[in-house]
Amino acid sequence: MELSIVIPAYNEEKNIFLLYSNLSRVLKSLNKSYEIIFVDDGSSDNTLSEIKKLRKNDNKVKIISFSKNFEKACALAAGLKASSGNLIITIDADMQDNPQDIPKMLNKLEEGYDMIVGWKYSRKDPLHKVIASKVFNLLIRRLNKLKIHDCDSNFRVMKRYVVPHLEIYSGMYRYIPIIAHQKGFKIGETKVKHLQRKYGKSKYGISRLPTGLFDLISIKFLMEYNKKPLHFFGGIGSFFLLSGFLSGSYLLYIKFVLNQEIGQRPLLILTILLIFLGTQFVSTGLIGEMITNSTQKKKTSDYVIKESLGIKR
Numbered sequence: 223m224e225l226s227i228v229i230p231a232y233n234e235e236k237n238i239f240l241l242y243s244n245l246s247r248v249l250k251s252l253n254k255s256y257e258i259i260f261v262d263d264g265s266s267d268n269t270l271s272e273i274k275k276l277r278k279n280d281n282k283v284k285i286i287s288f289s290k291n292f293e294k295a296c297a298l299a300a301g302l303k304a305s306s307g308n309l310i311i312t313i314d315a316d317m318q319d320n321p322q323d324i325p326k327m328l329n330k331l332e333e334g335y336d337m338i339v340g341w342k343y344s345r346k347d348p349l350h351k352v353i354a355s356k357v358f359n360l361l362i363r364r365l366n367k368l369k370i371h372d373c374d375s376n377f378r379v380m381k382r383y384v385v386p387h388l389e390i391y392s393g394m395y396r397y398i399p400i401i402a403h404q405k406g407f408k409i410g411e412t413k414v415k416h417l418q419r420k421y422g423k424s425k426y427g428i429s430r431l432p433t434g435l436f437d438l439i440s441i442k443f444l445m446e447y448n449k450k451p452l453h454f455f456g457g458i459g460s461f462f463l464l465s466g467f468l469s470g471s472y473l474l475y476i477k478f479v480l481n482q483e484i485g486q487r488p489l490l491i492l493t494i495l496l497i498f499l500g501t502q503f504v505s506t507g508l509i510g511e512m513i514t515n516s517t518q519k520k521k522t523s524d525y526v527i528k529e530s531l532g533i534k535r
């Protein structure tokens with residue numbers, strides 16, 4: 223299998239056939255073997271039966287159907303896991319991405335990238351969404367040194383070997399390019415056309431702003447300190463401890479050398495507080511280390527092998 227298309231779909235009954243026919247036209251012109259994996263994310267409308275209709279006439283259409291709505295991250299994860307193509311394309315089911323951009327993205331991928339993200343340079347969404355996305359992407363660029371304009375765009379193409387290294391849970395599908403970037407994959411982008419949503423409605427409103435921000439903080443933290451929590455907590459803890467040690471020494475000097483009373487001094491309280499906080503932070507770091515250590519075995523591997531020759535898997 224050369225190409226897998228993964229499509230998360232939640233209540234998109236009117237878009238399914240349209241997307242399928244547009245997609246098929248483009249895919250046929252590529253002369254590559256392909257599969258189209260629809261993941262019905264527990265839709266309550268006729269999305270599933272629409273997809274089933276397609277499969278009757280075209281066995282390249284494959285279907286995964288969830289028992290209930292598990293959200294886009296799960297839909298994507300399930301679709302990616304089931305895919306078998308050397309190249310994987312993810313695209314929304316809402317017909318806001320134009321399948322005609324796929325050849326352009328694939329060509330760019332062949333320039334030596336591991337993943338290409340479709341940059342919706344002129345976004346056809348409500349204003350609050352466009353602004354939120356701009357701010358979000360700016361933060362991401364600042365925090366991660368990844369020069370991508372549209373990180374949360376779900377229109378992406380990637381190579382097979384990237385897939386097992388993506389940990390997609392809850393809101394984290396928006397950070398796929400960051401996760402891949404942190405693991406050393408080369409990420410590029412191409413401008414793609416964004417279309418107005420014609421049928422159905424968007425499932426995400428303003429409510430994802432704060433959760434998105436939390437996700438961003440946690441991904442930054444997980445990426446940098448997951449393996450060494452003590453470096454983070456220990457750093458802060460040492461600062462407090464050192465300050466406490468200095469002010470404590472000063473108090474001892476006053477008490478025993480200058481023979482003055484220190485019991486009434488606010489500095490005494492501060493010293494106790496600093497030492498207390500410092501110890502707390504260091505022990506939190508140590509507990510973090512223990513957790514990391516015991517969960518490490520269950521995680522996906524920490525390293526990425528891009529190619530291997532003469533090695534049996």
Ligand code: UDP
Binds near residue numbers: 291313314318424
């Ligand atoms: N989607 C999904 N599960 C959900 C919500 C959305 O699979 O719980 C799909 C949806 O059908 C669409 C894509 O994810 O294909 C993007 O959703 P939407 O267009 O509502 O988000 P927006 O583009 O407005 O951010």
Ligand code: MG
Binds near residue numbers: 316318
């Ligand atoms: Mg959309």
